[in-house]
Amino acid sequence: MKTYLVGGAVRDKLLGLPCGDRDYVVVGETPASMLAAGFQTVGKDFPVFLHPETGEEYALARTERKSARGHRGFVVHAEPTVTLEDDLIRRDFTINAIAEADDGTLVDPYGGARDLDARVLRHVGPAFVEDPLRVLRAARFMARFATHGFRVAPETMALMRDMVAEGELADLTAERVWQELSRALRQPRPSAFLRTLRDCGALAVVLPEVDALYGVPQRAEYHPEIDTGVHTEMVCDMAARIASGDDLVGFAALAHDLGKALTPEAELPKHILHEERGVEPLKALCARLKVPLAHRDLAIGACREHLNVHRLMELRNASVHDLIARNDGFRQPQRIALLATVCEADKRGRGGMAESDYPQGRELVRLHAAAMTVRGADVAKPGMDGPAIGDALRRARIAAIGAARKSLPSP
Helix, strand or coil: CEEEEECHHHHHHHHCCCCCCCEEEEECCCHHHHHHCCCEECCCCCCEEECCCCCCEEEECCEEEECCCCCCCEEEECCCCCCHHHHHHCCCEHHHCCEECCCCCEECCCCHHHHHHHCEECECCHHHHHCCHHHHHHHHHHHHHHHHCCEECHHHHHHHHHHHHCCHHHHCCHHHHHHHHHHHHCCCCHHHHHHHHHHHCCHHHHCHHHHCCCCCECCCCCCCCCEHHHHHHHHHHHHHHHCCCCHHHHHHHHHCCHHHHHCCHHHCCCCCCHHHHCHHHHHHHHHHHCCCHHHHHHHHHHHHHHHHHHCHHHCCHHHHHHHHHHCCCCCCCHHHHHHHHHHHHHHHCCCCCCCCCCHHHHHHHHHHHHHHCCCHHHHCCCCCCHHHHHHHHHHHHHHHHHHHHHCCCCC
16 A cells, blocks of 8 residues: 655654644555555545544545535545546645655655745645635645745735636635634734735735725824734734634734724724724624634624723723623633733734733733632622622622732732
């Protein structure tokens, strides 16, 4: 049985990076012979099998023929006559079209190793245009590899622009767009995802609410970067830095300033009430992409509350309590620390402020912890009904916040 390690495992090994899942291509076999060798079938759209001992995926070498619009419109052909080169040419980028034989020999018919050395993301062949999802994949790979100096090849960017102009991205499902977006937000440089999509015109198609932020000015004394789109990029990168791999925080960072695109031109560069204006476009974005509820709720909270958290030290005890309550922090206590992290990313995601301190975040978490020590059983008295217990609990928690403020804050 001729098997080859392929794809990301080979690419990351050559880059000196930790390898994730290991995928293999099998040449010259059939589904029957794979089953006879003890492999278990798992593929629905094409023949993929699990190794009987390691559980790793082995796919028969295959070709694909475009049969309809969209990223699912393909007819798969997997026969013993399909060569390894035939299989590799259907892949998206040259750096993902390198195979490694059992003896460590590389099979690299399309120059992937050369492009790895040059730090270039280049499409394998003309079939790239047949799958619109590859535009988002290119942007997501840039989010991962921009820190390693990668750039998109000019000819690949030209193809991506053509695909966008021809309306190919309209066929992408919400689930696949969200999958690529959430994966990009877990990478070290989400800004490269946004910038790549914007360079080819795709950001206006898949994230029009975010695209609308570019070119919108902000007050230079608060935002030396001025452009709201640039600020959003910086906030996303800061979120990736302080909450590495957390797409929950990343999505809230991405969406926290959507309301600035709706500021009347006469009010610019001020953005009065932008935190309130941003909630409706954020809800629309979440509905369109079928964003998970946890991501949606944290993002709405960050959009609505980030200015309140920034001025936390000025808020009254009751206002701090109500901020926590509005964000469901007593039933879902983990949300307050996440909110504090998003707000920290917003404050530090500005020109010249990347290394600044953000005591408001620590203080919010500390005051929340103090309020959480008060339980309903602590204030309930015989004969009290639900509303009365609720009022008593609120007063006691406000008092706990006040007492915590009089004590020394945590370092």
